[in-house]
Amino acid sequence: MKFELEAVDASCGARAGRLTLSHGEVLTPVFMPVGTQGTVKAVSQGDLRSIGAQIILGNAYHLYLRPGTEILEAAGGLHKFMAWDRPILTDSGGFQVFSLAAMNKVTPEGVAFQSHIDGSSHFLTPEKAIDIQISIGSDIMMCFDECTSHPVAYEDAAKSMRMTAVWAERCKRQWEERSATQQALFGIVQGSTYEDLRRESVERTVALDFPGYAIGGVSVGESKAEMLEAVERCTPGLPENKPRYLMGVGPPEDLLEAIERGVDMFDCVMPTRNARNGSLFTSEGRVNIKNQKHKTDFGPLDAQCGCPVCNTYSRAYLSHLFRSGEILALRLNTLHNLWFMLDLAAVCRQAILEDRFAAFKRTFLEAYFSADEPTGE
Amino acid sequence: MKFELEAVDASCGARAGRLTLSHGEVLTPVFMPVGTQGTVKAVSQGDLRSIGAQIILGNAYHLYLRPGTEILEAAGGLHKFMAWDRPILTDSGGFQVFSLAAMNKVTPEGVAFQSHIDGSSHFLTPEKAIDIQISIGSDIMMCFDECTSHPVAYEDAAKSMRMTAVWAERCKRQWEERSATQQALFGIVQGSTYEDLRRESVERTVALDFPGYAIGGVSVGESKAEMLEAVERCTPGLPENKPRYLMGVGPPEDLLEAIERGVDMFDCVMPTRNARNGSLFTSEGRVNIKNQKHKTDFGPLDAQCGCPVCNTYSRAYLSHLFRSGEILALRLNTLHNLWFMLDLAAVCRQAILEDRFAAFKRTFLEAYFSADEPTGE
Numbered sequence: 152m153k154f155e156l157e158a159v160d161a162s163c164g165a166r167a168g169r170l171t172l173s174h175g176e177v178l179t180p181v182f183m184p185v186g187t188q189g190t191v192k193a194v195s196q197g198d199l200r201s202i203g204a205q206i207i208l209g210n211a212y213h214l215y216l217r218p219g220t221e222i223l224e225a226a227g228g229l230h231k232f233m234a235w236d237r238p239i240l241t242d243s244g245g246f247q248v249f250s251l252a253a254m255n256k257v258t259p260e261g262v263a264f265q266s267h268i269d270g271s272s273h274f275l276t277p278e279k280a281i282d283i284q285i286s287i288g289s290d291i292m293m294c295f296d297e298c299t300s301h302p303v304a305y306e307d308a309a310k311s312m313r314m315t316a317v318w319a320e321r322c323k324r325q326w327e328e329r330s331a332t333q334q335a336l337f338g339i340v341q342g343s344t345y346e347d348l349r350r351e352s353v354e355r356t357v358a359l360d361f362p363g364y365a366i367g368g369v370s371v372g373e374s375k376a377e378m379l380e381a382v383e384r385c386t387p388g389l390p391e392n393k394p395r396y397l398m399g400v401g402p403p404e405d406l407l408e409a410i411e412r413g414v415d416m417f418d419c420v421m422p423t424r425n426a427r428n429g430s431l432f433t434s435e436g437r438v439n440i441k442n443q444k445h446k447t448d449f450g451p452l453d454a455q456c457g458c459p460v461c462n463t464y465s466r467a468y469l470s471h472l473f474r475s476g477e478i479l480a481l482r483l484n485t486l487h488n489l490w491f492m493l494d495l496a497a498v499c500r501q502a503i504l505e506d507r508f509a510a511f512k513r514t515f516l517e518a519y520f521s522a523d524e525p526t527g528e
Numbered sequence: 529m530k531f532e533l534e535a536v537d538a539s540c541g542a543r544a545g546r547l548t549l550s551h552g553e554v555l556t557p558v559f560m561p562v563g564t565q566g567t568v569k570a571v572s573q574g575d576l577r578s579i580g581a582q583i584i585l586g587n588a589y590h591l592y593l594r595p596g597t598e599i600l601e602a603a604g605g606l607h608k609f610m611a612w613d614r615p616i617l618t619d620s621g622g623f624q625v626f627s628l629a630a631m632n633k634v635t636p637e638g639v640a641f642q643s644h645i646d647g648s649s650h651f652l653t654p655e656k657a658i659d660i661q662i663s664i665g666s667d668i669m670m671c672f673d674e675c676t677s678h679p680v681a682y683e684d685a686a687k688s689m690r691m692t693a694v695w696a697e698r699c700k701r702q703w704e705e706r707s708a709t710q711q712a713l714f715g716i717v718q719g720s721t722y723e724d725l726r727r728e729s730v731e732r733t734v735a736l737d738f739p740g741y742a743i744g745g746v747s748v749g750e751s752k753a754e755m756l757e758a759v760e761r762c763t764p765g766l767p768e769n770k771p772r773y774l775m776g777v778g779p780p781e782d783l784l785e786a787i788e789r790g791v792d793m794f795d796c797v798m799p800t801r802n803a804r805n806g807s808l809f810t811s812e813g814r815v816n817i818k819n820q821k822h823k824t825d826f827g828p829l830d831a832q833c834g835c836p837v838c839n840t841y842s843r844a845y846l847s848h849l850f851r852s853g854e855i856l857a858l859r860l861n862t863l864h865n866l867w868f869m870l871d872l873a874a875v876c877r878q879a880i881l882e883d884r885f886a887a888f889k890r891t892f893l894e895a896y897f898s899a900d901e902p903t904g905e
Contacts, residue, residue, distance in 0.1 A: 193855045218848045226826055226844060234840045449603055463611045467603060471595045478570045478858055
């Protein structure tokens with residue numbers, strides 16, 4: 152893996168970079184669509200290519216349970232299994248073990264848990280999380296970490312962060328021993344909302360010298376202010392010449408704030424999940440396609456948008472599909488929301504390269520909050 | 529509308545034709561994917577174009593209830609509403625009024641019924657069915673008919689068929705008065721399993737001189753033998769130079785039998801519905817993608833198939849998507865099954881043009897029943 156920092160915006164800390172991975176180049180800032188189970192929900196690999204997705208996520212927990220590493224290995228890895236030839240980043244599975252698995256028991260050695268699919272018992276260690284990700288063959292693997300919930304007591308956050316640091320060391324060793332030179336490994340900073348814990352986590356993680364770093368423990372119920380505070384506490388200690396990934400973030404406005412603070416990579420299920428619930432991003436804010444008024448609106452969802460959906464279909468048709476419970480509604484909505492996020496990251500990149508990110512952000516947010524239709528979600 | 533009979537196979541009654549409609553040409557025999565609510569379930573209009581769909585179905589009952597004719601008219605018709613520029617045929621809504629509506633009461637004037645969506649009361653007459661289809665703007669409209677269930681007593685079948693004949697006259701008059709020259713109107717032959725009723729229905733319908741004729745009252749629970757008998761009783765009385773449409777048929781083997789007996793047009797929800805249930809057509813018979821053995825089969829669904837799914841994905845991946853309840857499973861399965869039907873009709877056409885339909889049919893069916901996996905449906 153190679154990361155080239157191309158530009159830092161003179162008006163703020165926003166960065167533009169170029170990440171070279173086994174399956175291709177990724178221009179940053181980048182939004183990564185989430186393909187939990189080897190498919191980004193409601194769209195195809197061809198759709199993703201057509202809207203310019205550079206890299207997608209896969210989830211080690213889900214893929215380990217189904218189809219399982221044996222099938223993934225027999226297929227020649229996830230890329231071949233799902234016929235996706237661009238880069239893939241895999242979540243280590245840690246987050247899902249703690250949030251999805253029926254029961255889990257954490258020891259310093261690892262985590263015992265039961266599958267949310269069939270209740271079967273499993274034991275995941277840092278080493279095994281790496282092995283799974285090697286079977287998957289992702290371009291970027293993530294360290295196995297414990298992600299604390301919010302709020303969490305200081306002592307618990309400290310203990311968890313220190314265990315994550317030890318696990319990071321074990322992950323790195325396993326990665327080096329398996330000599331997976333084709334796959335990069337990112338370390339994850341934890342420490343919840345506590346300044347000194349974040350600082351300690353940054354120091355301990357950076358000391359291990361990973362190809363890239365993620366800020367974890369956000370998007371778990373904290374406020375936007377707390378999330379941005381966590382970012383601000385981490386970025387100063389992260390090496391300039393390595394990519395920075397903010398896990399699980401987020402809505403367009405959060406993306407801009409984090410980019411301004413020097414983050415390069417993002418993932419979030421929100422654009423795809425919201426799409427399936429009828430909440431759509433536009434340049435003037437969210438549109439709730441369930442609202443009556445869209446039934447007779449024969450204009451596009453977003454006149455400013457260049458996506459295949461806005462180029463072809465009307466709000467009235469999208470409204471009809473959604474009301475009728477048609478599968479195509481999920482697909483078109485998802486395609487549009489993903490385009491919106493991918494395009495937003497690309498436009499940010501351009502603004503950074505031209506040293507006008509702060510102004511762009513102001514203009515964007517002004518328009519974005521001009522006609523927002525909250526969905527109550 | 530123009531219909532040119534290009535060839536009749538020397539080995540049987542199979543026909544190849546060319547139908548010229550407002551929105552383009554349709555080469556027959558043709559399979560028409562069903563787009564009940566202004567979308568063919570699980571695929572997009574772009575998908576349909578890419579797999580060579582020449583004409584799709586819309587349903588007047590569903591579209592009348594939702595989005596409603598006002599919205600369709602404001603959109604400029606269904607073609608513009610759904611962004612589909614190739615031909616559309618609309619079912620008159622008769623079949624759905626009898627099968628779907630919460631309650632219905634038939635009088636010679638028309639049918640009172642309650643919407644299956646919101647229980648609202650409606651009254652549909654032959655004239656109104658035409659008006660709705662004019663609002664939709666389909667290339668081919670169907671007469672409003674009563675489709676008897678199976679089995680049905682002779683007296684009931686006779687009474688129903690005669691009412692359908694009177695309704696056909698009213699439909700034709702309404703069509704002429706609204707001078708919908710851009711839209712063709714097909715008459716529908718009824719008469720259930722009764723030879724003399726079928727004959728009488730053919731005579732009365734043909735006497736009205738429609739641009740095309742449909743054989744209705746099939747695919748309602750009768751045996752394959754009874755269905756083909758109905759076809760055989762109708763085709764001799766139908767004019768050679770007009771297209772013949774067998775409504776609601778059917779699986780690949782039925783398509784071949786009906787083509788052999790001189791039918792030109794087909795529609796059926798089965799390929800799309802089966803796809804969503806994991807039952808997939810292949811040259812060697814149906815594949816039940818839920819079967820264990822497909823989990824580790826890294827070959828294509830059908831090595832003989834040229835569809836985008838078979839060209840890209842493995843059975844193992846399709847199996848994984850289906851087991852994981854992913855939306856992409858519905859789409860890929862549907863795309864494949866539709867391709868199979870469209871391709872089958874196209875290959876039949878070629879065989880007819882080369883006077884070798886009977887031999888093709890034999891070869892196809894031999895292979896098709898060689899490894900069939902019944903799904904219990």
